[in-house]
Amino acid sequence: MSFVVEPQAEMRPGIIELRWGDPDPALLPMEIIAAATNRVFTDVGPAALNYGTNEGPLLLRTGGGGGRARAARIAPRARRPLDLTEIAATNGNSPALHQLTTLLVRPGDVVFVEDPGFSLALRMFRDLGVELMGVSFDQDGLDVDALEEAVASVRARGVRPRMLYTVATFHNPTGVSLAPERRRRLLEIAVESDLLVVEDDVYRELVYHHEAPRSLWSLAPEVEGSSEFVVRLGSFSKTLSPGLRSGFLTGPAPVVERFTQSGLLDSAGCLSQFTSCIVAETVASGDYDANVARLREAYGARRDALVEGLRRALPASCAFTEPDGGFFLWVTLPEGIKASDLVPVAERHGVSFFSGARFSVRGDDRGLRLGFSMYEPVDLVAGAERLADSIAEVLASHRASGGAWAYSAEADRPGA
Amino acid sequence: MSFVVEPQAEMRPGIIELRWGDPDPALLPMEIIAAATNRVFTDVGPAALNYGTNEGPLLLRTGGGGGRARAARIAPRARRPLDLTEIAATNGNSPALHQLTTLLVRPGDVVFVEDPGFSLALRMFRDLGVELMGVSFDQDGLDVDALEEAVASVRARGVRPRMLYTVATFHNPTGVSLAPERRRRLLEIAVESDLLVVEDDVYRELVYHHEAPRSLWSLAPEVEGSSEFVVRLGSFSKTLSPGLRSGFLTGPAPVVERFTQSGLLDSAGCLSQFTSCIVAETVASGDYDANVARLREAYGARRDALVEGLRRALPASCAFTEPDGGFFLWVTLPEGIKASDLVPVAERHGVSFFSGARFSVRGDDRGLRLGFSMYEPVDLVAGAERLADSIAEVLASHRASGGAWAYSAEADRPGA
Numbered sequence: 001m002s003f004v005v006e007p008q009a010e011m012r013p014g015i016i017e018l019r020w021g022d023p024d025p026a027l028l029p030m031e032i033i034a035a036a037t038n039r040v041f042t043d044v045g046p047a048a049l050n051y052g053t054n055e056g057p058l059l060l061r062t063g064g065g066g067g068r069a070r071a072a073r074i075a076p077r078a079r080r081p082l083d084l085t086e087i088a089a090t091n092g093n094s095p096a097l098h099q100l101t102t103l104l105v106r107p108g109d110v111v112f113v114e115d116p117g118f119s120l121a122l123r124m125f126r127d128l129g130v131e132l133m134g135v136s137f138d139q140d141g142l143d144v145d146a147l148e149e150a151v152a153s154v155r156a157r158g159v160r161p162r163m164l165y166t167v168a169t170f171h172n173p174t175g176v177s178l179a180p181e182r183r184r185r186l187l188e189i190a191v192e193s194d195l196l197v198v199e200d201d202v203y204r205e206l207v208y209h210h211e212a213p214r215s216l217w218s219l220a221p222e223v224e225g226s227s228e229f230v231v232r233l234g235s236f237s238k239t240l241s242p243g244l245r246s247g248f249l250t251g252p253a254p255v256v257e258r259f260t261q262s263g264l265l266d267s268a269g270c271l272s273q274f275t276s277c278i279v280a281e282t283v284a285s286g287d288y289d290a291n292v293a294r295l296r297e298a299y300g301a302r303r304d305a306l307v308e309g310l311r312r313a314l315p316a317s318c319a320f321t322e323p324d325g326g327f328f329l330w331v332t333l334p335e336g337i338k339a340s341d342l343v344p345v346a347e348r349h350g351v352s353f354f355s356g357a358r359f360s361v362r363g364d365d366r367g368l369r370l371g372f373s374m375y376e377p378v379d380l381v382a383g384a385e386r387l388a389d390s391i392a393e394v395l396a397s398h399r400a401s402g403g404a405w406a407y408s409a410e411a412d413r414p415g416a
Numbered sequence: 417m418s419f420v421v422e423p424q425a426e427m428r429p430g431i432i433e434l435r436w437g438d439p440d441p442a443l444l445p446m447e448i449i450a451a452a453t454n455r456v457f458t459d460v461g462p463a464a465l466n467y468g469t470n471e472g473p474l475l476l477r478t479g480g481g482g483g484r485a486r487a488a489r490i491a492p493r494a495r496r497p498l499d500l501t502e503i504a505a506t507n508g509n510s511p512a513l514h515q516l517t518t519l520l521v522r523p524g525d526v527v528f529v530e531d532p533g534f535s536l537a538l539r540m541f542r543d544l545g546v547e548l549m550g551v552s553f554d555q556d557g558l559d560v561d562a563l564e565e566a567v568a569s570v571r572a573r574g575v576r577p578r579m580l581y582t583v584a585t586f587h588n589p590t591g592v593s594l595a596p597e598r599r600r601r602l603l604e605i606a607v608e609s610d611l612l613v614v615e616d617d618v619y620r621e622l623v624y625h626h627e628a629p630r631s632l633w634s635l636a637p638e639v640e641g642s643s644e645f646v647v648r649l650g651s652f653s654k655t656l657s658p659g660l661r662s663g664f665l666t667g668p669a670p671v672v673e674r675f676t677q678s679g680l681l682d683s684a685g686c687l688s689q690f691t692s693c694i695v696a697e698t699v700a701s702g703d704y705d706a707n708v709a710r711l712r713e714a715y716g717a718r719r720d721a722l723v724e725g726l727r728r729a730l731p732a733s734c735a736f737t738e739p740d741g742g743f744f745l746w747v748t749l750p751e752g753i754k755a756s757d758l759v760p761v762a763e764r765h766g767v768s769f770f771s772g773a774r775f776s777v778r779g780d781d782r783g784l785r786l787g788f789s790m791y792e793p794v795d796l797v798a799g800a801e802r803l804a805d806s807i808a809e810v811l812a813s814h815r816a817s818g819g820a821w822a823y824s825a826e827a828d829r830p831g832a
Contacts, residue, residue: 123679263539
């Protein structure tokens with residue numbers, strides 16, 4: 001018997017859907033996970049299926065082995081020694097961020113986010129009634145001077161600047177990584193401002209060109225006092241499988257303890273007990289590393305194809321980022337064109353994306369996000385061409401109306 | 417290679433640990449889950465490992481089949497037809513309760529809980545900064561008249577009475593079920609008071625004597641207007657495996673939608689995608705029902721053994737509940753003995769429990785919880801005898817001191 005299970009990402013026929021940042025189902029390592037799962041039943045036994053410890057199985061936290069020395073294996077490019085009091089299993093970065101926020105941010109506190117920033121984190125913060133403040137972002141990542149000013153302005157009105165949420169490496173939605181000198185300055189600001197930095201490090205291992213920059217968390221020991229201000233969220237959603245809902249966080253022991261000794265974890269135990277055992281088995285066997293290498297090759301080729309396609313097709317008035325890793329790049333449209341107005345035109349041309357307003361606290365809508373994880377290179381090149389065609393159509397309409405923005409997507413629809 | 421994974425429940429040598437409510441590892445259905453997992457890889461494929469829809473796989477929500485009619489299969493004794501807009505997958509009752517609370521309860525709102533009530537939910541509510549109010553509880557469950565008065569008193573001081581959290585069936589910590597007439601009255605109060613009732617229904621299927629009472633959720637259509645005020649949390653943690661972290665909630669479509677359309681689920685998708693597919697496979701194959709029948713027999717024998725043991729061993733001045741289902745029963749100590757003072761004595765006698773204060777918002781400490789899920793009948797009888805011995809020791813010390821409570825556990829320790 002075969003069962004259909006619905007994916008989260010909606011794929012409409014005839015449209016190259018560059019809206020999503022899901023792994024390509026064809027690249028999910030079914031065999032590796034199936035083999036690891038079978039080993040969990042034989043090697044681990046019932047403990048994998050019962051309530052787990054709040055901090056998660058040692059098997060995961062140590063990367064399949066003994067003590068401290070091997071702990072970094074679960075995130076091979078961590079480049080920082082790790083004590084077992086500084087790591088906990090999670091059920092993915094979003095739930096971990098959600099739980100950390102409920103534990104550490106009080107109503108009325110301000111949380112800073114990149115603008116543009118990861119849209120769904122913004123929605124989650126809003127659900128929690130947190131006050132969000134967007135901080136400017138450019139080709140070198142978060143504008144740390146702007147952050148410093150924002151912190152001061154918040155403090156001046158008697159409100160607590162509590163947390164910065166950042167995807168500092170292969171940023172969602174832009175693909176940009178925070179420049180090294182800004183990383184150090186950001187850590188200094190965290191110390192000076194008593195600001196907790198939550199580093200969503202989900203894309204770290206998917207690096208296609210150069211090396212991934214060191215995480216804020218791994219740099220922290222080099223910036224005095226900053227180790228107690230950085231929590232890094234790591235995930236196996238992109239490197240193995242999102243459906244497993246397995247991840248981990250590394251951070252200062254008191255923050256990790258607040259997380260693991262919460263009522264939620266006291267009640268449920270590890271929120272990814274079974275699946276974290278599966279992940280740990282893939283790490284211990286070496287399959288995990290092999291899979292990451294395979295994904296870097298496959299997704300890297302997709303990134304290159306889209307970048308090349310855009311280079312050839314987009315008008316010079318458009319700019320776009322050329323990310324070294326992750327799943328996304330960012331196109332900045334010519335002055336006067338709103339990305340959300342481009343959506344229906346693009347979908348008529350057979351390509352889709354998410355427009356900038358979705359990622360912006362301040363409503364900035366001049367950019368758009370393209371996700372390149374779900375299509376083969378040939379489709380991504382076609383997507384770039386379709387996007388260019390729709391931009392050209394909008395620009396032509398723009399010129400025809402005398403330069404003022406007067407394009408109406410509604411009036412231009414077939415049959416309208 | 418064999419890997420040791422640590423359980424959440426601490427088991428100390430020489431002590432019969434009746435503190436816990438975990439499934440017995442020996443009763444976890446390893447073969448059933450292993451077989452179902454293998455079928456997920458062959459029958460479902462990559463979709464089980466990718467991001468799932470926010471509401472969770474139809475496969476789970478319909479109990480392995482098509483539409484509405486089969487939906488109730490995932491909780492065989494639900495006794496209420498179910499629309500697919502009224503059910504969502506969760507990753508267990510505690511995370512679901514946590515998320516519902518963050519979405520539906522505002523700071524300053526009051527949440528009512530049974531007193532005694534499930535200690536870890538109390539801790540979770542406290543983590544969220546919610547104001548808790550304990551409501552009296554007796555042999556028929558929650559005192560609904562006291563709830564009505566509590567709601568009025570809260571409203572009188574200008575605060576919103578927002579939610580009641582209740583384990584109405586085979587209550588944790590007492591094993592008591594809410595009496596049928598109180599169920600209907602509770603639903604009326606919910607309507608009259610605009611009070612959301614969150615029914616933690618985790619023990620429903622583990623019924624050993626008589627039938628499980630109908631859930632508040634299944635009764636709601638019979639009490640006018642109350643359907644929109646009841647959310648039921650269902651879980652596979654006790655009937656299959658806690659480590660899978662799979663459960664579901666049923667409730668009014670707007671509440672389910674608020675849950676599924678949250679930022680957290682938009683970001684993470686279904687929080688139990690892979691494991692919910694596994695659970696659904698066990699349901700579709702019939703293995704789930706067979707396993708529940710097996711557990712009812714095994715845990716029922718344990719319940720009977722502990723009840724019989726207590727009947728024979730405890731002094732007449734003690735009372736205890738005789739639950740028809742679930743994992744717990746409750747002992748009420750003679751006047752003047754505090755359960756927390758009994759703990760060190762009992763542990764010296766080789767038996768452990770959690771004392772009442774842990775479960776009480778008001779600090780009531782005359783009762784204690786015994787969990788009977790993790791031991792064979794013979795051990796439970798021994799545990800009852802050890803408990804009786806420790807109570808006798810305390811009572812003797814009590815009498816020796818002239819009736820006034822002057823027993824000091826500290827002074828009585830060997831070597832002290």
